[in-house]
Amino acid sequence: MKICSPQLGLAPNSTLGGEVYDREVLVRFAKMGHQVEVLLPKNLPYDRSVKNLNVEFAPIKRIFPAYLYSLIIIPYLFKKYKEIEFDVLRIHVHFLALGALFFKFFHQDVPIVAHYHLDENSLLFNLVNKFFLPRCDLVIADSLYLKKQLEKKFGLPSSKIKVVYCGTDLNIKPGPKDKSLQKKYNLSGKFVFIFMGRLIKRKRPDFLVEVFNRFHKIYPDSALLMFGLGPLANNLKKKIKEFHLKNSVFLLGTTFGREKNKFYNTSDAFILPSENEGFVLVVLEALAAALPIIASNAVSFGESVTNHYNGYLASPYDIDDWVNKMKSLATNKHLCQKMAKNSRQLAETKFSWENTAKQNILLYEKVVKN
Numbered sequence: 514m515k516i517c518s519p520q521l522g523l524a525p526n527s528t529l530g531g532e533v534y535d536r537e538v539l540v541r542f543a544k545m546g547h548q549v550e551v552l553l554p555k556n557l558p559y560d561r562s563v564k565n566l567n568v569e570f571a572p573i574k575r576i577f578p579a580y581l582y583s584l585i586i587i588p589y590l591f592k593k594y595k596e597i598e599f600d601v602l603r604i605h606v607h608f609l610a611l612g613a614l615f616f617k618f619f620h621q622d623v624p625i626v627a628h629y630h631l632d633e634n635s636l637l638f639n640l641v642n643k644f645f646l647p648r649c650d651l652v653i654a655d656s657l658y659l660k661k662q663l664e665k666k667f668g669l670p671s672s673k674i675k676v677v678y679c680g681t682d683l684n685i686k687p688g689p690k691d692k693s694l695q696k697k698y699n700l701s702g703k704f705v706f707i708f709m710g711r712l713i714k715r716k717r718p719d720f721l722v723e724v725f726n727r728f729h730k731i732y733p734d735s736a737l738l739m740f741g742l743g744p745l746a747n748n749l750k751k752k753i754k755e756f757h758l759k760n761s762v763f764l765l766g767t768t769f770g771r772e773k774n775k776f777y778n779t780s781d782a783f784i785l786p787s788e789n790e791g792f793v794l795v796v797l798e799a800l801a802a803a804l805p806i807i808a809s810n811a812v813s814f815g816e817s818v819t820n821h822y823n824g825y826l827a828s829p830y831d832i833d834d835w836v837n838k839m840k841s842l843a844t845n846k847h848l849c850q851k852m853a854k855n856s857r858q859l860a861e862t863k864f865s866w867e868n869t870a871k872q873n874i875l876l877y878e879k880v881v882k883n
Contacts, residue, residue, distance in 0.1 A: 541870035656813035680866030681797030712743030
């Protein structure tokens with residue numbers, strides 16, 4: 514199959530959820546033998562070792578606002594179709610919607626498959642998707658929650674929306690605590706929570722610091738490792754100082770590869786109080802690392818976290834509920850071990866990138882045949 518997929522990024526080291534999703538899926542398409550054609554902004558990085566992944570560059574690198582990319586992709590789409598007559602035009606984000614529809618007007622026999630990962634509520638986002646999504650041949654949502662949102666917000670028929678869960682890197686594995694990290698951050702003998710995500714409002718890292726402050730007063734032998742960058746970093750530093758938690762809460766920026774795995778292994782539970790997400794990739798990483806998870810009882814978290822099985826779903830704004838669930842894990846080693854085992858089993862059986870890619874291709878083939 515020939516798949517055309519203009520992208521805003523495919524960086525090998527990116528941790529942005531949407532970019533990670535596209536990178537992992539498109540690379541697997543190519544490794545499965547499908548021809549994948551990609552347009553990237555000028556000179557952006559990608560994995561050049563992957564056969565069948567053919568990348569061309571737009572004439573400019575920084576595209577702002579991102580909606581301008583919708584115009585830039587138009588000549589590329591017509592040129593590429595003239596060269597190879599691709600079977601599917603794959604569009605991830607609404608930024609590219611207008612360019613895709615302009616192409617579709619002249620090539621109605623080429624199906625557009627839209628991938629929907631995050632339900633935003635801005636006026637422009639909703640207007641573009643209200644116009645764009647009904648004109649796509651297939652919409653793939655990464656959770657049942659998002660499918661319901663699409664039906665509710667944009668009036669899409671259920672039959673037009675298919676759910677394919679995201680995958681995770683199963684090379685992230687459970688392992689022993691890293692002694693050098695324990696020594697560096699004085700974690701030995703402590704119950705360690707880990708947070709990974711951008712330091713932005715909807716992920717609520719500030720709420721997490723407040724929750725941990727309350728928990729730490731009850732259970733002082735505890736620590737919180739926070740990974741991510743974003744505009745709330747300075748505010749978090751102030752809160753950590755205000756709560757006298759500089760020796761217990763650590764803002765650690767970003768981490769990748771083996772180093773990330775070491776931090777997962779050195780932690781006892783993953784925690785994420787976000788109030789708006791698609792299907793959160795770091796939660797799936799935590800599953801792969803065999804960690805119990807505490808997440809908000811909101812959006813799609815219930816599709817990867819089951820209460821009392823591999824973690825807890827906490828009432829989004831109830832600090833006491835979060836503290837009680839943290840206490841439940843910190844004071845019951847046997848329960849943690851049981852949940853950890855269940856998390857890894859879920860990752861292996863339900864959330865692999867290989868499964869995600871295969872399910873996408875099956876849907877692509879059906880829409881092409883139809």
